[in-house]
Amino acid sequence: MLGIPYKVIKTITQYKQYCRLLEALVVSGTKTRVVQDEIELLSLLIEKYDADHNSFSETDPIELLKSLMNEHAMKAVDLANLLGVSEGLVSDMLNYKKGLSKETIRLLASRFKLRQEAFNRPYALRLPAKKNAGALKPRKELQKKYASI
Numbered sequence: 001m002l003g004i005p006y007k008v009i010k011t012i013t014q015y016k017q018y019c020r021l022l023e024a025l026v027v028s029g030t031k032t033r034v035v036q037d038e039i040e041l042l043s044l045l046i047e048k049y050d051a052d053h054n055s056f057s058e059t060d061p062i063e064l065l066k067s068l069m070n071e072h073a074m075k076a077v078d079l080a081n082l083l084g085v086s087e088g089l090v091s092d093m094l095n096y097k098k099g100l101s102k103e104t105i106r107l108l109a110s111r112f113k114l115r116q117e118a119f120n121r122p123y124a125l126r127l128p129a130k131k132n133a134g135a136l137k138p139r140k141e142l143q144k145k146y147a148s149i
Contacts, residue, residue, distance in 0.1 A: 006018070006041055006042065006045060008045065008048070009045050009046070009048070009049040015046065015049050015053075018042050018045060018046055019046060021042060022039065022042040022043065022046060025038060025039050025042070026039060059118070060121075060123050061100060061118070061119045061120070061121050061123055062093070062094060062096060062123060064118060064119065065079075065093075065094070065108065065119070066094065068108075068112050072112075076090045076091060076094065077090075082107060082111060083103075083104055083107055083108075085104075095126070096123070096124070096125050096126040097125065097126060097127070097128070098125070099125060100119055100120075104119075105119040105120050
């Protein structure tokens with residue numbers, strides 16, 4: 001009896017090895033039934049490991065996006081092209097100045113093969129301080145100032 005060529009992934013080393021094998025099979029362009037079955041099996045094993053070991057539910061959507069961009073050697077301009085938006089908007093999203101739209105979430109989930117929930121979580125935006133915020137005085141200060149008039 002032949003040994004099983006692939007097993008359930010239990011270590012990060014095994015995970016990386018299977019990812020390299022999968023990439024090599026996909027890049028090879030071979031379309032035989034055996035190769036297609038091997039690609040499907042490796043994909044299932046990798047997805048199972050990802051589901052069990054990646055805690056996307058704890059990850060801030062923007063940090064997740066930055067990490068995925070890094071892993072896929074993507075720059076802001078690449079992301080802008082993918083989303084069909086300006087580089088300025090991508091910069092604002094990556095710097096927590098703008099939120100992710102439904103369409104953006106859908107495109108990111110599709111591109112990175114993740115569930116939309118990975119990007120559809122609340123996170124705090126960092127809105128810039130208003131330029132004239134100090135120009136208006138609080139009501140109590142105005143009342144004291146004009147009380148003597």
